[in-house]
Every structure is written in structure tokens, then in C-alpha cells.
Amino acid sequence: MKVLMFGWEFPPHISGGLGTACYGLTKGLAKIDDLDIVFVVPKAHGDEDQSTMSLVGANSVTIEQVQSHVEKFKSQHTYLEVESQLVPYNDPDEYYTFRSQDLYGKNKFIKVDKDGKLEFSGKYGADLMEEIYKYAFVASSISADHEHDVIHAHDWLCYPAGIAAKKVSGKPLVIHVHATDFDRSGGNVNPKVYEIEKKGMDAADKIIAVSNLTRNIVIEKYGQDPGKVVTVYNAVEPVSFEEKIKIKKGVKEKVVTFLGRITMQKGPEYFVEAAYQVLKRTDNVRFVMAGSGDMLEEMVDRAAQLGISDKFHFTGFLKGDDVFKMFLLSDVYVMPSVSEPFGISPLEAMQSNVPVIISKQSGVSEILTHAVKVDYWDIDAMADAIYGIIKYNALSEVFKEEGKEEVDNLKWAKAAVNVHDVYVSAIKLFEPLVKK
Amino acid sequence: MKALCLYFQIHQPLRLKRYRFFDIGNDHYYYDDYTNESIMRKIADECYLPANKIVLELLKTNKGKFKISYSITGIALDQLEQYAPEVIDTFKDLAKTGDVEFLAETYSHSLASLINKDEFVQQVTSHSDKIEALFGVRPSVFRNTEMIYSDEIGEMVSKMGYKAILTEGAKHILGWKSPNYLYCNAINPKLKVLMRNYKLSDDISFRFSSEGWKEWPLTTTKFVGWLNEMDDKEDLVNIFMDYETFGEHQKKESGIFEFLAHLPGEVILKSKYKFATPSELTSEFHPIAQAHVPNVISWADEERDLSAWLGNKLQDEAFRKLYALRDDVAAVNDDRIDKDWKYLQASDHFYYMCTKFASDGDVHSYFNPYSSPYDAFINYMNVLSDFQIRLKILKDGLAVDPVELQYQISQKDELIARYERELSELKN
Structure with missing residues (x-):
């Protein structure tokens, strides 16, 4: 089985728990026989651990006829720009910079360098929305280049990429909900983010939620069929403490x-x-x-x-x-x-x-x-x-x-088996359609 | 004849290093030596040394006619001794002319006068001791940290034997009255009060190089002209400012050193004024009225109050927590504790926690090592926590078990008896 996986970040370049979770999960999946992953991130720095999968940086994929395609894509998917305060989760130090910065002008163009490659910053930030849609556009191109059986997209930033890939390859889409905007905003949901999340869930063939809490939100707030949503808990990478530095506790309290x-x-x-x-x-x-x-x-x-x-x-x-x-x-x-x-x-x-x-x-x-x-x-x-x-x-x-x-006892390998089951069921859902 | 009193303040904060939670209990050194040394060196080279050179020249050429006064905080002296000892030598040269007066203040540039009388008295005494040791004369006039003054503070200072105090000629205190007279304390009239003429002082220290100011450029002729325009009945003019005005607040390129070099000659030749030290003012003039200052004033900011150092939650909390330790510090009586205790009291630490200027920075950002008042507070409280831990260990060490104490005394008694025996044997 070949999996085309879309993420937003990958260790060591992480700014939140999402990257850590993706890393743990792919390591767990690598232990399953006959499963290959192509993991796509907006920007590959080159020093990521690629032992368990091949990492494709979206910034190294060549695109042709960019402008026209983007326009078409935008018209289909509603291209949005949002206020810069909408930062999913990022390095808090940078958060302040973003917040104090004004948005650039209203007119945004997607820039292509002379080889026809899209530029990605690979960081959460003010022009996040633009990045999301650039990423989605590149995703469709990657999807055509890399053969796969199932598409797996992590969190709302990658849902548009997953949808785009599905449109091109016609393979089943699994989306992985690590958080919803209801968690981040405390109830004051940003309608634009909600729309992206909802579209992603609607387009998905299977939805993985990280807890029953999240599963309920997905079912209740996003109107999803409970049979489509599966809970798979995260796990944690074992750490060996011998190699960690011993530190002297200075306070006796x-x-x-x-x-x-x-x-x-x-x-x-x-x-x-x-x-x-x-x-x-x-x-x-x-x-x-x-x-x-x-x-x-x-x-x-x-x-x-x-x-x-x-x-x-x-x-x-x-x-x-x-x-x-x-x-x-x-x-x-x-x-x-x-x-x-x-x-x-x-x-x-x-x-x-x-x-x-x-x-x-x-x-x-x-x-x-x-x-x-x-x-x-x-x-x-x-x-x-x-x-x-x-x-x-x-x-x-x-x-x-x-x-x-x-x-x-909470091992990623176990979580990976559950995710694998979801892949299998998603592909099964698809098979009768393909045969007809 | 009218008198012109020039007084300069010399202080440099002792900045704390980045002290993190992990350091509490492990690291007992709190100071950013690199920053402190480089700033002290820079100011010594750009301000203290060139200014002192000019002043010494002036004192020599205008022997007996040019007078000047300074106060140098203990923290500044400690840092000068360590990083720029030659500056102290130049001050000693100035002192030798006999026309320079050094004033008393708190050792730590602290706010002790507002919270703890014992601590205040102790700090002022140790500062006067230090000044006497360095410059040979014990100060007789006092100036409090940042010109902080109230009737009560004045009375406290008077009881300590000082004959005059310097403060701000704050508009809301003086009202229609002029700062250009000698005043006395409202509780104890024996203590004379010298009011700063903030208009003329700030013309030099703040506005000298500002090109948007309608009086720019300020020349000595113009300045002496203003002095001469003053009402004939007025006795004196007090020009008080930071010594760092020369070369630091006002850069060398602005011509501030030339202004300093030529002002005395201009005053002596072309005005009705003579130069006087604060002590001379006190003995030569009679106070015209009592200065009623029921609420505390200072020379800082537009409000001329304490809001730069105290008042917000952060400042009040840190201030309270610090002075709650005073009795323990006194009880422990440990040299290193005493030293850190002095340094932690510096008003600068609280100044950095001021939220009044969070938006535009302004004067408060001057050499401020912190990115925000919160940052300053967190760092200071971490240091204070470590200090508390050290203090507690030492204090617990003091409380010896009475049985153990009895045992130690009997041991010592035995020892004394033995030595006495030996002594008598040797004598025989």
C-alpha cells in the first residue's frame, strides 16, 4: 500500500505538537509491512529524518502554467485571505511579530521562480492562507507524479491539499483531525477556517480524530456521519533518559x-x-x-x-x-x-x-x-x-x-495499526465504485 | 550678590544578568559584568573623563570663583573602582582644589527613604563614610535618590545632622512661588531646602541639542542673558542635572563640552551671579519660607512623583518582597549578603518594571536591558528568590540548638582555662 501524506511541518522544524505527532505516526507506520509513505511538507530543509519514508518538499516540485491554473483552482475552492491573527499554532515568539505586522497589500500573486518552482516559507504566518492554497495547488501536481492508494492529510492546513490530490488521482482521502477551530478559539470560531475544515471533512472518505472529545466535535459541530469518524489516540516516543543531561535541582521546595x-x-x-x-x-x-x-x-x-x-x-x-x-x-x-x-x-x-x-x-x-x-x-x-x-x-x-x-504502553506502533485499519476501510469503500 | 549653584548627579545602574528559574539555588552571582563594564567604560571615556578634565581646568583658572558640586552613588563608585578607577582619581584631583562639594545620598540609589528608616539611615551613613574616605570631607548636605522629598523625609535627614537637602522645584508644590530662593523644611526649619530650577536645568540637560527648540542653538551668552533677566529680588538659581548630560545625553558633537568650558567665564564676567556650593548657599542666605511637601515628590517624568518606580502591581510586589527581608539581612550579617542586598535595592530595578511608558519607551528605555517591564519583573524576582534561599540557609544556621550551644561554650571554657594555665606556667 502506498500512502500520500500531507503535513505542515516535520521534525526538526516544528512549531507545535502537530509535527511531533506526524513524526511519531510515520515511524509507527513504517513498522507495518508493505506500506510506503510519501510525506509532503511545504518546505523540506534537508535535515529531516527520512529513514522511515520519503519526504517531498513542496518547494522542489516544478509547476507549469502556474498563473492560469491557480486562478482556476481558486475559483473552485474559494481562495481566502484572513486576518493575520489567525495563526493556528506557531512559535510564540513569532506570534508577536505577526500580530504587530500589517498585512501586505490586498493583491497577492503566487510567485514562481525561474525554474517554475513555487516558493514556500514553510512557517505559519501572516500569509498563511496563501500558503495553504499554494500548497494545495502543488499537491495536485505531486499527486499525479507519485503513485498512491490512499491520501492522508493532517489538520486543516492540509485539507485543501488533500482535496486537490483526490481530485487528480481519484484515490480515497483520509483526514486526520488533530484540533478544530473550536479548541483554538474557545468557541469564537473563525468562519473562514471553519469553512476549510468543513470542506475537508465533507470531502473525506474517512476521518481520524485524536480523541472521542474531538470525534464528538467533528460529528456535532461539523455535521459528519458518525460511521465515518474513527478515534485513534496519539502516543509518545520513548525517550532514553540516560543520555539526557543530569541537572542539579537548586531549590529544595x-x-x-x-x-x-x-x-x-x-x-x-x-x-x-x-x-x-x-x-x-x-x-x-x-x-x-x-x-x-x-x-x-x-x-x-x-x-x-x-x-x-x-x-x-x-x-x-x-x-x-x-x-x-x-x-x-x-x-x-x-x-x-x-x-x-x-x-x-x-x-x-x-x-x-x-x-x-x-x-x-x-x-x-x-x-x-x-x-x-x-x-x-x-x-x-x-x-x-x-x-x-x-x-x-x-x-x-x-x-x-x-x-x-x-x-x-502507549506506543505509536499501536496507533499506526489503527490508522492502517482506517486506510484499509477507506480503500474498501472505494473499490466497488472503481469496479463499476 | 546672587548665587548660581551647579550640582551634578553621577549614577550607573548595576544591571542584572539573565537569571532563569533553573539558576535559582545554583548560581549566586547576579550581575551582567560584560554589559556593566562596557557601559561604564563607554561613559567614563565619553563623559566623566573629558568633563572632569574641563572642570579641573576651570577650577584652576577661576581659582575661588568657580564652584561645583557632585554626588556619586555608592553603586557608581563601586563600579568605577572596578572598571574605571582613573575616574575616581580625577574626582580626587577636583576635591583637592577645595572648591568642590560632594553631597551625601543613599549608597544604593535606593528608595529606602520611603519604606524603612533604619535601612535609609544605614545606607546614608555608609555612603557618607565612603565619600569621606575617598575625598577627605564628610558631606553636610544631602540629596535623596532621584530628588525624592517630602516633609517627613526632610525631618529624617535633618535628624541625621545634614543641614540642607536638594529637591525638585516642582510646579505643583511651589505654585506661584519661585524656586529661586532658599526654603526650609516644614517640620524642622533648621533643614534648608534647595529647589531645582527645572526650566533652566532642562534647557541644558534635555533641550540643548534639540534643533526643533526655538532657542536652539543655546549659547553661553544666551544662557547668561536669561540669568540676568531674572527678577532682582530672587537670590539664587539651582541648576541640577545628571553629569551624563555631558557627552552622553548630549553628545560631544552638539558642542556641550564647549558650553561647559565657557559658561563659568561668561557668568563671572558678565553677570550679577557668583558660583556657590550648596553648603555656601545654606550659610549665606536666609530661607524665605517653609516648603510644604506633604506628598512625596521627585524629579522624574512629567508627574514629578514616584510613579516611575512604584505604583503598578509588579513594582509594588517586588518592592514589598524585597524589604520584607531587611530584618533577616541585618540579623545574618554576612558580607556577600550585605553586598547583594545593597545592589538589589537600586531604584533602577523598579524603574525597568514601569508600565507607564510601555508604548513609546522614551527615557525609560535608556540603557534598559529588558524588552518589557514583565521581563524585568520576572528576572528580578528570580534573583530575589535565590537571595531569599541564601538568606534562609544562613538564618537557619544562626538558630543553634541550645544544648549544642551549651556544649560549645563549655568547650571554649575548657580551652580558655587550658591557655590560662599554659600562660601562667610560661610566666613562672
Whole structure:
């Protein structure tokens, strides 16, 4: 079986969880016999790990007759430009730059260099919409060049590419919903993004959702047939800690960590309030909010107002090894997300022997047993759980041991088998049509 | 005869390095040596050294007629000693002429006067000690950090034995009154109050090189002309500003050094003014009225209040948390703690957390090492957390178990007895 897969990013060039998930999944799929993947990203840098599949950068595909095709394509697919604030998820440091920048002029042209290749930035940004449609256009060309049995498109950025590829090759389309705009926006859905998402789902033959939470959203909010939507949970790459640097813990208090984008979706304010409750009862604890985002300043203000700033620390955006350092220093990891389609980071924390507290509004809570689950808004319950874990060693020991075992059993290989089943069923749906 | 008082402030913040959460408890050095050294070197070369050279020349050629006064913060002195010791030598040369007065202030350029009297007194004393040790004369006139003043602060200063204090001739305090007289403190009239003439001071320190200003270019003739136009009844004019005006706020190319070099001659020859130090003003003039300053003023920003350093949530939190440690610092009595304690009090740290100017930066962005007030706050609180940890360890070390203490005392007693025996044996 040959799979033509469309993604938006691939390690090491990632700006969010999507790239990590795609990487894990393709590695898992590679273990299945007789399955080849062509993975397409907008821009291949050349240093990506290609051991498990062949990576095609959309910027190295030659296009002819660009302008006219694009016009035709746009007329069929509604070409859109959106306000720059609409950034799915990106490097938070860059987010500020994007937000403060004005959009360029209204007239946009798709530029082709002298060899007829499209230029891709491969980064989320202000002219994201243009990139999406350039990508979709190139996708149709790639689809003709690479023989395949099924098309797999990750997240809304790639849905137009998947649709375009399907139009050309006539093969079944599987779309993978890692998040919907309902998660990102907290309910204030951007109609333009919704439209793209809805079109992608309508055109798909099978839809993979990363959790039942997401599956329900897909069914209810996007009006999809429940029989078409399958839940396949994410997993986590095993990490060997021997090679990771040992770090000296400088503070003797227990460390409670929040790690993620400091945005409304992640519920940082509930963490601050819970910290305040815990600090009223014990001072043998420090709280760390690691990450960056548009709510960072508000959180700093709030911590100062509550008078807990000497026990509540901010690290800014953490990169690479610093994330692991942070886990190694932590005694509790809290993910109070308001809406989290899946949430890989608690799994990473558990791998590092850190007990986790997660919100019930996260996809990952559907599969974890050895984690404390609270409603994101329930500050008292969250404070209570934090206090319990830092105060009663027996509790944290159980969470550490059981949690580690649980998370070690969540393997991408298993997820890959489920995805493979979806491919098979999608192809089966198609076969009778082809025979007629 | 009327008097013209020139006073210059010298201070350079001791900037903190990027101190992250991971460093808390592991790294106890907080300062950005590279930035501090390079900025201090730059300012020494572009401002302090050339300006001092001119001033020394002026003092020599106008022997007894040209007077000037300075105050140098302890933090600036510490940094000069480390990075540009020759600047201190040039100040010593100035001091030797006898026509230069050095004023007292807080060691750390701190806001201690607003929160903790003991700390304030201690800092002022240690600063005066340092000035006396370096320049041979103990200061008798005080100037508070950023010209911060209120009736209470004045009274506190008066009790410490200083005979005068410098402050801002703030419009909302003086109202219709003129800053060009000597005033006295409203609680204790023995303390004289010198009011800064902010119009003439700012003409030099802020507007000198601004070409959009209608008086540009400012020449010494024009400036002395303004002095002469003043009402005959007015006694004195106080020109107070940062010493960094010369060569730093106003670049060399603007002609600011030429202005400095020619102003004294022009004043001496063509005006009704003589130069005087703050001490001389205090003894030669009589106060015309009490200055009523119930609320604290400063020389900063348009508001002339404390809002540059305190008032927003971040600043108040950091300030409160810092001074809550004061008793422990005093109890521990450890040299390194004392040093960091001094440096962490610098008002600059709170200045960087000011959100008033978040949009346009302005004066607040001057040599500001942080990208935002939040950034400044996070970094400072991380440093303060480490400082708290060190303090706690030392403090816990002090609280010795009484049994253990008793044991140690008996050991020492035995030792003393043994030595006494040995001593008497040796004597015999």
C-alpha cells in the first residue's frame, strides 16, 4: 500500500505538537509491512529524518502554467485571505511579530521562480492562507507524479491539499483531525477556517480524530456521519533518559509546573489561582509557568497582584533540552487546558516520572488512568490535588510508578495499526465504485 | 550678590544578568559584568573623563570663583573602582582644589527613604563614610535618590545632622512661588531646602541639542542673558542635572563640552551671579519660607512623583518582597549578603518594571536591558528568590540548638582555662 501524506511541518522544524505527532505516526507506520509513505511538507530543509519514508518538499516540485491554473483552482475552492491573527499554532515568539505586522497589500500573486518552482516559507504566518492554497495547488501536481492508494492529510492546513490530490488521482482521502477551530478559539470560531475544515471533512472518505472529545466535535459541530469518524489516540516516543543531561535541582521546595503556550486554550489563569490556594497552606512549594503566549503578561500581573511572585516563576519559551530539564525539576505537572483535543505533554511528563494533573476537557484524559483529572475551572480540586501530591509521598510514588508503566504502553506502533485499519476501510469503500 | 549653584548627579545602574528559574539555588552571582563594564567604560571615556578634565581646568583658572558640586552613588563608585578607577582619581584631583562639594545620598540609589528608616539611615551613613574616605570631607548636605522629598523625609535627614537637602522645584508644590530662593523644611526649619530650577536645568540637560527648540542653538551668552533677566529680588538659581548630560545625553558633537568650558567665564564676567556650593548657599542666605511637601515628590517624568518606580502591581510586589527581608539581612550579617542586598535595592530595578511608558519607551528605555517591564519583573524576582534561599540557609544556621550551644561554650571554657594555665606556667 502506498500512502500520500500531507503535513505542515516535520521534525526538526516544528512549531507545535502537530509535527511531533506526524513524526511519531510515520515511524509507527513504517513498522507495518508493505506500506510506503510519501510525506509532503511545504518546505523540506534537508535535515529531516527520512529513514522511515520519503519526504517531498513542496518547494522542489516544478509547476507549469502556474498563473492560469491557480486562478482556476481558486475559483473552485474559494481562495481566502484572513486576518493575520489567525495563526493556528506557531512559535510564540513569532506570534508577536505577526500580530504587530500589517498585512501586505490586498493583491497577492503566487510567485514562481525561474525554474517554475513555487516558493514556500514553510512557517505559519501572516500569509498563511496563501500558503495553504499554494500548497494545495502543488499537491495536485505531486499527486499525479507519485503513485498512491490512499491520501492522508493532517489538520486543516492540509485539507485543501488533500482535496486537490483526490481530485487528480481519484484515490480515497483520509483526514486526520488533530484540533478544530473550536479548541483554538474557545468557541469564537473563525468562519473562514471553519469553512476549510468543513470542506475537508465533507470531502473525506474517512476521518481520524485524536480523541472521542474531538470525534464528538467533528460529528456535532461539523455535521459528519458518525460511521465515518474513527478515534485513534496519539502516543509518545520513548525517550532514553540516560543520555539526557543530569541537572542539579537548586531549590529544595517541591516544583509544580505548567508547560505550554500561555493562551486561553491552555487555561493558565486556573493554574495561577490554584497556586495561590496551595501557597496559602504550605510554603514548601514553587510554581513554574513555562512557555510564552498572548496571556503571559496578564499572568505576571495576576501573580504580582496575589503577592506570590517570589514563589511563582516564569521561564519564557523553552526550547529543546530545556523542556526535559523542566520535567526533571518538576514534582507535579499540571495541564488545566480548557479544550485540548489530545495533549501529548502530560505523557512526556509521565515518561520523566512526574505525576500529572490534567483537565477532564482534554483528549488524553480519556486514555489515562494514573493521572488526576479535574475540571479545568475547578480551582479547589486542582489545588487539592497539587497539595496531596506534594505533601503525601506515597501518593506521588504510586503516580510515578504506575504512570510510567502506563505511558510506556502507549506506543505509536499501536496507533499506526489503527490508522492502517482506517486506510484499509477507506480503500474498501472505494473499490466497488472503481469496479463499476 | 546672587548665587548660581551647579550640582551634578553621577549614577550607573548595576544591571542584572539573565537569571532563569533553573539558576535559582545554583548560581549566586547576579550581575551582567560584560554589559556593566562596557557601559561604564563607554561613559567614563565619553563623559566623566573629558568633563572632569574641563572642570579641573576651570577650577584652576577661576581659582575661588568657580564652584561645583557632585554626588556619586555608592553603586557608581563601586563600579568605577572596578572598571574605571582613573575616574575616581580625577574626582580626587577636583576635591583637592577645595572648591568642590560632594553631597551625601543613599549608597544604593535606593528608595529606602520611603519604606524603612533604619535601612535609609544605614545606607546614608555608609555612603557618607565612603565619600569621606575617598575625598577627605564628610558631606553636610544631602540629596535623596532621584530628588525624592517630602516633609517627613526632610525631618529624617535633618535628624541625621545634614543641614540642607536638594529637591525638585516642582510646579505643583511651589505654585506661584519661585524656586529661586532658599526654603526650609516644614517640620524642622533648621533643614534648608534647595529647589531645582527645572526650566533652566532642562534647557541644558534635555533641550540643548534639540534643533526643533526655538532657542536652539543655546549659547553661553544666551544662557547668561536669561540669568540676568531674572527678577532682582530672587537670590539664587539651582541648576541640577545628571553629569551624563555631558557627552552622553548630549553628545560631544552638539558642542556641550564647549558650553561647559565657557559658561563659568561668561557668568563671572558678565553677570550679577557668583558660583556657590550648596553648603555656601545654606550659610549665606536666609530661607524665605517653609516648603510644604506633604506628598512625596521627585524629579522624574512629567508627574514629578514616584510613579516611575512604584505604583503598578509588579513594582509594588517586588518592592514589598524585597524589604520584607531587611530584618533577616541585618540579623545574618554576612558580607556577600550585605553586598547583594545593597545592589538589589537600586531604584533602577523598579524603574525597568514601569508600565507607564510601555508604548513609546522614551527615557525609560535608556540603557534598559529588558524588552518589557514583565521581563524585568520576572528576572528580578528570580534573583530575589535565590537571595531569599541564601538568606534562609544562613538564618537557619544562626538558630543553634541550645544544648549544642551549651556544649560549645563549655568547650571554649575548657580551652580558655587550658591557655590560662599554659600562660601562667610560661610566666613562672
